[in-house]
Amino acid sequence: MSKKIKLGLVGYGYWGPNLLRNFIQLAGVEVVMVCDLNEAQLARVKKRYPALNITTDYQVLLASEINAVVIATPLVSHFKLAQAALLANKHVLVEKPFVKTSKQAERLTRLAKQKKLVLMVDHTFEYTAAVNKIKQLIKKGELGQIYTIDMIRVNLGLFQQDHNVIWDLAYHDVSILLYILGKMPKSVIALGQDFIQPGIEDSAYVIFRFPDKILASLHLSWLDPYKIRKATFVGSKKMLVYDDLEPTEKIKILDKGVLVKSKQLPQMPYYESFAEFSYLYRRGDVYIPRLEQKEPLSLVAEHFITTIKQDKKPRSGGEEGLRVTKILESVERSLKNSGREVEI
Structure with missing residues (x-):
């Protein structure tokens, strides 16, 4: 895949701004949209990045032209959001912790494999x-x-x-x-x-x-x-x-x-x-x-995009996230x- 990866971010709370900054600075990536339930957070996004689209509706983000979703929301929502993204044929990067249970981790890992999509966990270190x-x-x-x-x-x-x-x-x-x-x-x-x-x-x-x-x-x-x-x-x-x-x-x-x-x-x-x-x-x-x-998070972002473009298995993929969860x-x-x- 030689085209630019179009990306959407869900969650602009504690970790989301750091992820967004690193992906925006990365060559070969176009951040298209940011989703958050908090309109005040979205106002912060718009003030700093006027060209970005914003929405409070996750389905709007999934229906857009993006290739990949970065999830930086509270743990309780990780499984539901990641599953929906994979079902919508989007590559997924999830911030840690991956999900709440090993059963959820197994289901996401299996779904990503079936869909031939990248599922990666932000094991920053x-x-x-x-x-x-x-x-x-x-x-x-x-x-x-x-x-x-x-x-x-x-x-x-x-x-x-x-x-x-x-x-x-x-x-x-x-x-x-x-x-x-x-x-x-x-x-x-x-x-x-x-x-x-x-x-x-x-x-x-x-x-x-x-x-x-x-x-x-x-x-x-x-x-x-x-x-x-x-x-x-x-x-x-x-x-x-x-x-x-x-x-x-x-x-x-x-x-x-x-x-x-x-x-x-x-x-x-x-x-x-x-x-x-x-x-x-x-x-x-x-x-x-x-x-x-070098900022570790920039290396995480770069690795995620590289695995998508080169159709490679990520270093910290769903299987690694599953092991940590167990x-x-x-x-x-x-x-x-x-x-x-x-x-x-």
Whole structure:
């Protein structure tokens, strides 16, 4: 497909303006229409982009000349809107979280396959230079055997009314873990609490057991004084700290570790205590790799259009969204059962 992709956006609330800006700036794309139930939001669109058509009727958007729909609405509406778009023969990009249940994810994935349409989920971090660098380093064995991954994603707000902190914040970290490790977790333990809104957990702790004895933990909260986006990867050879809020030094690779007395180290130095004698702590250099500085969302938009034009399978397609959804359902079951370990 060499012609311009004509695109419509539904939802101009929190994330919609960012998506719209990136698609408007993208070559080979013509944004035709924006749909939102809130007329005040549409007035904002018209003020900033006078040439764009606006509507409060989703069917009007689907009946237009567009080839693709970008969905940036509350989670509760994702399935219905995506299904209608696919039935209208439109390619679809859905912001995270994908949908509320794995059954919905399966139905959309199956429908897109039947219609031979692109169904893509906005797993933003899979397109960042930092996450791809981490994936490359682990695949090459630079960190050695991965022992633990500790992830923190906390901030003050934004409180959601139709889903809890798991579906809001853990979605990113689960998609990152699946992308980097290339494997599903075996089980999960989750604890959380609803401090502000009854029945909607705003703080949670999650532990995943992955194959090869890898443990991954998530700390998630809408009730933290600081915004933190950090992950620490501990390997048998090296350690890595990923801080997404760092403007330039997002990744630090630390030549630190513990050397256990073995055949490789027969001549360890003398120490006073047995504990000191059994282990040698390595504290080496810190390496900061150079990363390409580009807005991740622009890469998401570019990838979506490329997959449509080249008839390719997207990196974060319906199948990937389905896997994340299944995992989050397991997290939810553990959460609702006071932290009981749940197999995935």
